[in-house]
Amino acid sequence: MPTVSFSNIDGTSHQKPNPGGIRQVYVAIARDIQGVWPKEADITAGEITTLPVMVTGKKFAEYECPDGTVDASSQQSGDPGYMSYKHMINFSLAGYSKELIAELQKHRNAGSVFIVEQNDGTFSVVGSSDNPIYLKSDFKTGKKGSDKRGFDLKGEQDGQMWDLVPLKDTLISQIQLLPQA
Numbered sequence: 001m002p003t004v005s006f007s008n009i010d011g012t013s014h015q016k017p018n019p020g021g022i023r024q025v026y027v028a029i030a031r032d033i034q035g036v037w038p039k040e041a042d043i044t045a046g047e048i049t050t051l052p053v054m055v056t057g058k059k060f061a062e063y064e065c066p067d068g069t070v071d072a073s074s075q076q077s078g079d080p081g082y083m084s085y086k087h088m089i090n091f092s093l094a095g096y097s098k099e100l101i102a103e104l105q106k107h108r109n110a111g112s113v114f115i116v117e118q119n120d121g122t123f124s125v126v127g128s129s130d131n132p133i134y135l136k137s138d139f140k141t142g143k144k145g146s147d148k149r150g151f152d153l154k155g156e157q158d159g160q161m162w163d164l165v166p167l168k169d170t171l172i173s174q175i176q177l178l179p180q181a
Contacts, residue, residue, distance in 0.1 A: 019119040022070035025063045025091060026115040026175065029106065030132035032058035033113060037129045040161060047166045048125055051174055052113075059176040060115065065091045066150075072116045072126050074164045085160040087126045089114055089133055094150040096139070104151060107135045112155070115167060115175065123167040131157050 037052035069092035074085050093100055111132025117123050127133035133155035142149045 017120070021068065021119040022065075022072060022091075022116045023119055024117040025065060025070055025089075026060040026177065027063060027112050028052070028054070028058065028060045030111040030113055030127075030129045031055070033129040035129070037113070038125055038165070039128075039130075043162065043165055047168045049168045049171070051171050052129065054176060059178045061178050062180075063091065063093065066094045070116065072114070072118075072124060072164065074160070076163065077158075084158070085163050086156055086158045087131075087133065087160050087164060088154075088156040089116070089126050090152070090154045092148075092150055092152050094148070096141075096149060100151065104135075104137050104153075107137070107153075109134075111157075123172055124164045125167060126164060127155075127157050128160065131160055133157050 032055050034053040034055055038048045038050070042048050042050045071088075071090045073088045075088070076083060076085050078084055093104075111134050112127065113129055113132055114126040115123055116126060134157070135153045135155040138152045138154075140147075140149065140152070
């Protein structure tokens with residue numbers, strides 16, 4: 001992914017929609033992915049062109065989150081000569097149940113890799129199997145009936161080699177997901 005020189009680019013989205021937000025969140029425990037994914041060799045022309053090889057029987061799970069509660073982001077930082085990227089994800093899970101608590105326990109001291117679908121239909125990978133996202137959760141009961149009750153989750157990983165990179169469109173239908181519960 002080295003770059004040689006600058007190119008002309010129009011980053012204005014002039015007369016085109018540019019919606020923010022996330023539609024879908026897929027998650028896999030990093031140890032459920034064989035080897036390193038994604039790695040630099042998986043990125044061609046600014047997109048990830050391979051899917052991970054999963055440990056036998058393992059698949060991505062889909063988390064359904066309340067509308068407007070998911071955010072994935074990245075940040076380039078570091079001094080000249082030491083720059084890298086930080087990947088971040090934040091999302092909420094409404095409610096309180098033994099099933100939610102059991103699912104969140106799976107994230108304790110276990111890194112994850114996320115695939116998120118942005119509102120324009122673009123899928124991006126957050127984290128990697130060798131630099132996974134570690135989630136921290138915060139539960140709130142709310143003070144009264146109309147308050148939000150549920151879990152807010154945040155995770156980040158510093159030291160990524162690349163920004164959030166789109167997943168090649170032709171791979172989306174091949175992502176192996178757990179069946180709906």
